[in-house]
Amino acid sequence: MSVLLALLLVLAVAAAAATLARSRASALRGVGSGRSRLNSLPGYHAGFAFLWAAVPALLFLAVWAPLLSKLVNQAVLSSPAGRQLPDFDLARNNVLNEAYQLATGQIASAMSPQAAAIAPVYHEALTRYALIGCGFALLLALAGAGWAVTRIRPSLRARAGVEKWLMGLLVAASLIAILTTLGIVLSLLFESLRFFSKVSVTEFLFGTTWSPQTAIRADQAGSSGAFGSIPLFWGTVFIGAVIAMIVAIPLGLMSAIYLTQYAAPKVRKVLKPVLEILAGVPTVVYGYFAALTVAPLVRDFGVMIGLSNASSESALAAGLVMGIMIIPFVSSMADDSIAAVPQAMRDGSLAMGATRSETIRKVILPAALPGVVGGVLLAVSRAIGETMIVVMAAGLSANLTANPFSSVTTVTTQIVQLLTGDQEFDSAKTLAAFALGLVLFIVTLLLNLIALTVVRRYREAYE
Incomplete structure (x- = not known):
């Protein structure tokens, strides 16, 4: 089960929860004199259920997706076939990439015998961790949908709940932009400090000669x-x-x-x-x-x-x-x-x-x-x-x-x-x-x- 399939299933669960919440809210809508009026429109009840079913599961998938490859690689490298891979990073990465392509069906056969041997291990680890992550995401979606649907009642302030979710999403988007800018500045600053530990700030800011070719050997000319x-x-x-x-x-x-x-x-x-x-x-x-x-x-x-x-x-x-x-x-x-x-x-x-x-x-x-x-x-x-x-x-x-x-x-x-x-x-x-x-x-x-x-x-x- 791929992450994309899990995403589609989560959205399907959220859509089903929204439909059920809307129908329950419509049924509770004041028709006769004995029924109370809804605090929010049925559309807000549907949005309330959809957000509670979708957002926690989608956040988990967003965190799980980058961790999946690391967990799979760790499982492959700890297997008997993985321990026989070369120590050189470039050669090992080439074998792992070829094994991944073979395991996911991107290529029909592998040029490297090590890649062919490790492909079943790769496929098994990829399937196992994908099922774990996707299953947990579906459980989160079902739990959120069930909790939201059981909360549907005339006094539920569904509109306020939806607005809180949307406000949280807007704040998260703003924080992503701010943190991205901060990450850019810090990455430039840390690497620049490493440069200024090798080259004087005065020489860099006020020097009139630019020749960044540094010598590899002591007797090398032209650098x-x-x-x-x-x-x-x-x-x-x-x-x-x-x-x-x-x-x-x-x-x-x-x-x-x-x-x-x-x-x-x-x-x-x-x-x-x-x-x-x-x-x-x-x-x-x-x-x-x-x-x-x-x-x-x-x-x-x-x-x-x-x-x-x-x-x-x-x-x-x-x-x-x-x-x-x-x-x-x-x-x-x-x-x-x-x-x-x-x-x-x-x-x-x-x-x-x-x-x-x-x-x-x-x-x-x-x-x-x-x-x-x-x-x-x-x-x-x-x-x-x-x-x-x-x-x-x-x-x-x-x-x-x-x-x-x-x-x-x-x-x-x-x-x-x-x-x-x-x-x-x-x-x-x-x-x-x-x-x-x-x-x-x-x-x-x-x-x-x-x-x-x-x-x-x-x-x-x-x-």
């Missing part, structure tokens, strides 16, 4: 192990906060002004969804566009104006495409902020003799400025976390340069490069990725907090 992150953060700011914003802010703001102030309603209904489609394009598609179309044009332009060292992978190419990608973020926030300005302010300005452009510059934009600034800051935090466009269009060279036609790299690109392939998580080279991620997380968090502070502090409240 300096320099971890100065200034070139990476400069490349991130140069591409994401300078070039991309030069493109995104004017285009996004002007498109929002046109859509809210000048475009006819029919034109707006067409252009606004088309503009927002840009936000749904995968970043790898933007990367292809930057690498195959924009980067050659930028290089040819640099050569045309006399820059012989113009690179085919440049900060300008990546920044231009990244700016196009985040136009919808700026435009959407500016659109909402401009639309929130009361019509009376527009009419008053026009009544005083101001033109439409003067009204936009002197009345509407100052009133909508907090939302526009907040959108720009959120767009910056989105841009500095971009990876694919930089990987495909800006290159991997950690150069500290202000030349937009040169190849540069960013923090996210280096994180991908450091963690690509088989890595040992005890070397400074690999741990540097966590330190970069921690600093990038802090910077992005600060930008988001600043954006929220600006919006809340300077937001205008209109009647």
Whole structure:
């Protein structure tokens, strides 16, 4: 019996309990003068029974499912056939994976004799523990259903019970989000502390040379192990906060002004969804566009104006495409902020003799400025976390340069490069990725907090 089958059976029991509870509540509904009125509608009684039957059993299955594989592996490894497996982890895992596929019917025969010998043990352990878990889940569902159905009476506050269950589920969902964020921060923090035990914080934050290749042997050349992150953060700011914003802010703001102030309603209904489609394009598609179309044009332009060292992978190419990608973020926030300005302010300005452009510059934009600034800051935090466009269009060279036609790299690109392939998580080279991620997380968090502070502090409240 699989966990999926147990899930379906639990839901079936819960549905049956809900149906029975609804019918009992309907039977108890006040029809004659001798019957009392129900405290809650029959639908709430059905929901009360369904939740008591389903939620405890589903919670148990959610805990049991990840434990199942561990219990099965432990049972297999403790068997006589399992004790004969090789001690090397990779070889043993390959045998176990092949035995699992053979035991579950994914493959017809095994290449390894050890996998063929251990497959029956695997099948027996998997069946045994699956039956134990699924049986206990069904018992929980039946017990919850029986308790809930026996509680059906006119005085039962079923609505309050359902609301308590839903409130508990909402709190659990919120806690999952909070704990996930906390887990991300702690995982970055612990690994970063390991990195800073090997590399000085001062060297990492203020060093100007980035060469994470560490020497394996004492006589090995070309592995300096320099971890100065200034070139990476400069490349991130140069591409994401300078070039991309030069493109995104004017285009996004002007498109929002046109859509809210000048475009006819029919034109707006067409252009606004088309503009927002840009936000749904995968970043790898933007990367292809930057690498195959924009980067050659930028290089040819640099050569045309006399820059012989113009690179085919440049900060300008990546920044231009990244700016196009985040136009919808700026435009959407500016659109909402401009639309929130009361019509009376527009009419008053026009009544005083101001033109439409003067009204936009002197009345509407100052009133909508907090939302526009907040959108720009959120767009910056989105841009500095971009990876694919930089990987495909800006290159991997950690150069500290202000030349937009040169190849540069960013923090996210280096994180991908450091963690690509088989890595040992005890070397400074690999741990540097966590330190970069921690600093990038802090910077992005600060930008988001600043954006929220600006919006809340300077937001205008209109009647």
